[in-house]
Amino acid sequence: MISIFLATGILISIAIGLSLYRVVKGPGIFNRTAAVNIIGTKTIALLVVMGYYFERPYFFDIALLYAMINFIGTLVFAKYLEKGNLWS
Amino acid sequence: MVLIHILVSFLLGTGLFFTFVGSIGLLRFPDFYTRLHATGKCDTLGAGLIILGLLVYHFFHYTETPLIPTKLVFLIFFIFIANPTATHALMKAAYQIGIKPWRLGEKRQ
Numbered sequence: 185m186i187s188i189f190l191a192t193g194i195l196i197s198i199a200i201g202l203s204l205y206r207v208v209k210g211p212g213i214f215n216r217t218a219a220v221n222i223i224g225t226k227t228i229a230l231l232v233v234m235g236y237y238f239e240r241p242y243f244f245d246i247a248l249l250y251a252m253i254n255f256i257g258t259l260v261f262a263k264y265l266e267k268g269n270l271w272s
Numbered sequence: 273m274v275l276i277h278i279l280v281s282f283l284l285g286t287g288l289f290f291t292f293v294g295s296i297g298l299l300r301f302p303d304f305y306t307r308l309h310a311t312g313k314c315d316t317l318g319a320g321l322i323i324l325g326l327l328v329y330h331f332f333h334y335t336e337t338p339l340i341p342t343k344l345v346f347l348i349f350f351i352f353i354a355n356p357t358a359t360h361a362l363m364k365a366a367y368q369i370g371i372k373p374w375r376l377g378e379k380r381q
Contacts, residue, residue, distance in 0.1 A: 185277055188284065192288060192322070195288050195291075195292075196291065196322075199292055199294075199295045202292075202295040202296070202298075205299060206298050206299065212304070214362065214366045215304055215307065218298075218307060218359075219298060221355075221358055221359075221362070222294065222298060222311045225315045226315065226319065228323075228347070229287070229291070232326055232344070233326065236326055236329065236330075241337070241340050244343045244344065245343070248343060248346065251350050251351060251354065252350070252354075254358075255350075255354040255355075258358040258361070259361050262364070262365040265365050266369060
């Protein structure tokens, strides 16, 4: 079962590498922001799988925190791109 | 126990399938809106299915720690609420700013 977790983690990392192409190449700021959001969501799943592979449950707290930071970061970035400033 | 392992492997494999479909859609679609259409759903479902499989694994292997599955349930709940909201906010910002949607026959953006 441990090897299945390892394979899952490696495949999620390959998917993150595929999404990284859109961050580097993608035309415009919106493609890059969307790709960063997608990478953040994949990273949450990767953190949970790593917590079971190394048998350390502290990774789940990091995954929860990462989910919140990813969500708030994307919302703040969307508001900044739409309105031009953050405090209006 | 073998049946539990098969179920966990099935859930992990389905989650990986959806994750890869989302990534390939992010690479291959011609427009910003269609790219978000591909990834906003596939990635949410993929991450949710992977965490659900690990939740099933935890229920049958580590029965003495009931706090950690609660954290995973909260994580699934939060992802299923927050990720479509972030996608919607990003897409609405792009529409307000005036990015034109791709039409058939135009050049890929």
